[in-house]
Amino acid sequence: MPQPFHSPVLALKVDVCTHTGLRDGVPALMRLFDELGIRASFFVAMGPDHSGRAIRRVFRRGFLTKMWRTGAASTYGWRTMLYGTLLPGPQVARAFPETLRGLVRAGHEVGMHGYDHVYWQDQLPVLSEAAIAAELVRAHQAFTEILGAAPHAFGAPGWQCTAASFAGEDAAALRYHSDTRGTAPYFPEMNGRRFGTMDIPTTWPTLDEVYGRVGTRAAEITAYYRGQLRPQLNVHTVHAEMEGVRQLPLLRDLLTAVRGEVRIVRLIDVVPHLEAVPVARVVPGSIAGRAGTVARQEPVRD
């Protein structure tokens, strides 16, 4: 019988979107989590780093504002911003297989964060089911090659989802995915289709959405997130490129402050506690501090 949560829980998701995020951010986060006795879920881009191609987003409203507010150039580095354009894109997961194996040995969970992150994030709405299935197969192959076991979790790059991507994930036989923004785990319904793989949505705003809006100092950021804490399940996504590098002190402050109040777990640890998971529609929605739209769990109406 599933046991519902009796006290607040914080599931910690680390998105690893880039080559430098895995090289520099992940080892630093592993040291922090080791020190604090935390196990987290790392979602790693399994293919090439084409971050430079994200420059196309410059034409989207709100993109430049976010870049300046969060200091994106110094967070990602100029090299990363040229990958896939003037410089060839290096591999992410395949460049650091030992780091991925080290994550598993340390008791962390590893999932797929797409294959070509930028391609998924920017092109998904125009991709066919076959093209999406091919990305999932490539990601699955890289994961299995590196870790010697099949993946059981996927986190959609940029929180971008379509009915075709949910169908592709269903075919990948996952335990769950963490693709959307929302309030509580659910089975997605999109364009009148229902899907069989549960989504565990991110419930908190990400640091790049709030940094510079609620403050920039650790005390301000930590106070803001403590105000977000709800009973039962909270899901926080951090970025290896951001909280693993320049903003590590902010994450340290936050985790140190909340770890006495909540149990910090991996996303997979949430699954056995869930019962009667509802169906919810997924709709595109905008998020304060973020350019473009993301896939959002539609709030329950009754």
Ligand SMILES: [Zn+2]
């Ligand atoms: Zn990402």
